[in-house]
Amino acid sequence: MARYTTLKDVAERAGTTASTVSYVLSSKSGRYISQATREKVMKAVDELDYIKSNSAASLKGKEVKLIGILVPQFENQFFTRIIVSAEKVFMKRGYDLVICDTLDNPGREKDFLRRMLEQRVDGLIVTPTVEGTENTALIRKLGIPMVVVDRPLPGVDDYCRIATDNYGFGKLAAGELQRLGHKNVAYIGWNTKVSDLLLRAEGVRDAYEGRGNVVVEATGFSDEGGCEGTLHVLKDHPEVTAFIYGFNMQAKGGIRCLTDAGKVIGKDTSVIVIGSPEWVNAGSNDFTHVDMGDSEVGSKAAEMLLSLISGSCSPDFKKQIVQECSLVKGTSVADIK
């Protein structure tokens, strides 16, 4: 086991006491330290490779300088982008990130959250699992600063959140298809109970209210799910001229199926992807897609959490911010007007 040197070791070498060393290192005002002592201490610190113990410090009520982040799918770039942009904000303020991938499994989420609390994290950024609302109850009860990202906590309302504009995603995508003359479109989405996600379909439906038909296919959250839904539509609704994919993984699978079925995207059929996975414009791809504002979501969540932690906002400050989205035009939608 590794041996770390302690304040006492340093003090001994410098010929002083632990408290003095502590004061030197934390350079707190209100304590006078002579230049000579300061130098002796710094020399000893250096020679002994002293590294302070965060555990001991946090035991004395200091911040742990750890932020916990729980996301449901690490492999989804939407979340890694959130993490990257949040990290930039936290890093500047000296916080490290403990990151967990819940895999959308409420059991894992519960475990992880408890472990975060055991680590006494200073705050949490959480995209809750679909059915694990209860898991965050303790966090809220204890009053640990937390910002929820993307999905809501159903049945709860006094918490901070950076939301994505799910309804807007659908509406924006559908609007574009309408503009280009598509009367019969399909929305391939996730077969989930999370209201947040059903909103996307609703946005599409509302945009088409009285102006065309929308076929909604709710399938599994995976490449296969996307493919399956697409095949259903191709088979049962040959009148459909455009597909909106609610999630990037489904989109990937669905597009593969369309291609395999011999369709040329942007000509024989049209596609809009909700989200900005890297592949939308890699290689010969150039998909029209809805940018959910991934990075913005991350940095806003981080900033909100920091103000919660620093107490710079009132203790009962609760706010939900909806991130704006935008349409990025590619060549995957045919103009059939």
Next chain:
Amino acid sequence: MARYTTLKDVAERAGTTASTVSYVLSSKSGRYISQATREKVMKAVDELDYIKSNSAASLKGKEVKLIGILVPQFENQFFTRIIVSAEKVFMKRGYDLVICDTLDNPGREKDFLRRMLEQRVDGLIVTPTVEGTENTALIRKLGIPMVVVDRPLPGVDDYCRIATDNYGFGKLAAGELQRLGHKNVAYIGWNTKVSDLLLRAEGVRDAYEGRGNVVVEATGFSDEGGCEGTLHVLKDHPEVTAFIYGFNMQAKGGIRCLTDAGKVIGKDTSVIVIGSPEWVNAGSNDFTHVDMGDSEVGSKAAEMLLSLISGSCSPDFKKQIVQECSLVKGTSVADIK
């Protein structure tokens, strides 16, 4: 600030002492606890939402149950895959992950490593920055378990590492091009001094030794870099029929340039990508690429680190494992034989 309950609070409520509560919770053998006491304690723990403090425990020499992971580019799927697969291994053993993105900046790396030590992480998985070899010196001196991933620590040799087969990547890719009749190929790589990465070019060169010509373009590690290198080749070496891209980001930019230049990939020109970014087979893409064994690298590193931590291997156990790679054939290489 959040108030956590302590062992003492629990003890008071259960009508016993902190030590008993501690023994109940850790269920250590060698201490007798009556069923009645056990129940009273558990009840109190429950009612008070007791959550143990990892800081306090680690102060007493317990493991912190944290593993630090440093990667140079979070946005690169190679690394997120490593993290995901490592996490699966660690999670089963009760470790949490503190993840940092060094952005290949030695200064950031140094900061992060220090912070990891301050957290007293039980072990580290590190892909060192290009020029920050010194940064890990302290880790090695202190004997903190560490596994290096992918890149080497130049000038150091007694450390554990899961390496990627850089030379093999180049050779494998070049071999495929040769097989299909390409005599003049280009390798677009990173303008770095890291031997590890130069090896890829060497693999390509060796494969072509006496059997054709290789143009090597070393550019920046970005989309733009890939594009730039590609344009040079198109301009100065019209005889080149195939491109090998050393890194996924360069590949993305380079391929975009090829397309913009009116080339149809797999017909007019050929491409092999080293690495497996998601886009290699998304949409209408189907690139021949070299699978570096990303996930395997992560899980092997995690397992090696765990055995280092548990001391199940001799203290001076040092081992370098090279992960095998494989070629995944797509349609991006034309057969010109």
Next chain:
DNA sequence: TAACAATAGGCAATCGTTTGCCTAACTGGG
């Protein structure tokens, strides 16, 4: 019935930092 093992649980030191409370030496004004 004395002696011993098994069962049950309290006491207090310890881990490494932080910080409030002292003391002590100097400096300078009156």
Next chain:
DNA sequence: CCCAGTTAGGCAAACGATTGCCTATTGTTA
């Protein structure tokens, strides 16, 4: 020369969990 302020730094009590060392019951056996 005395007292107040400034400068410098030691002492020791926390923080919360762990664990070795006790003590005090029982139950068991010779």
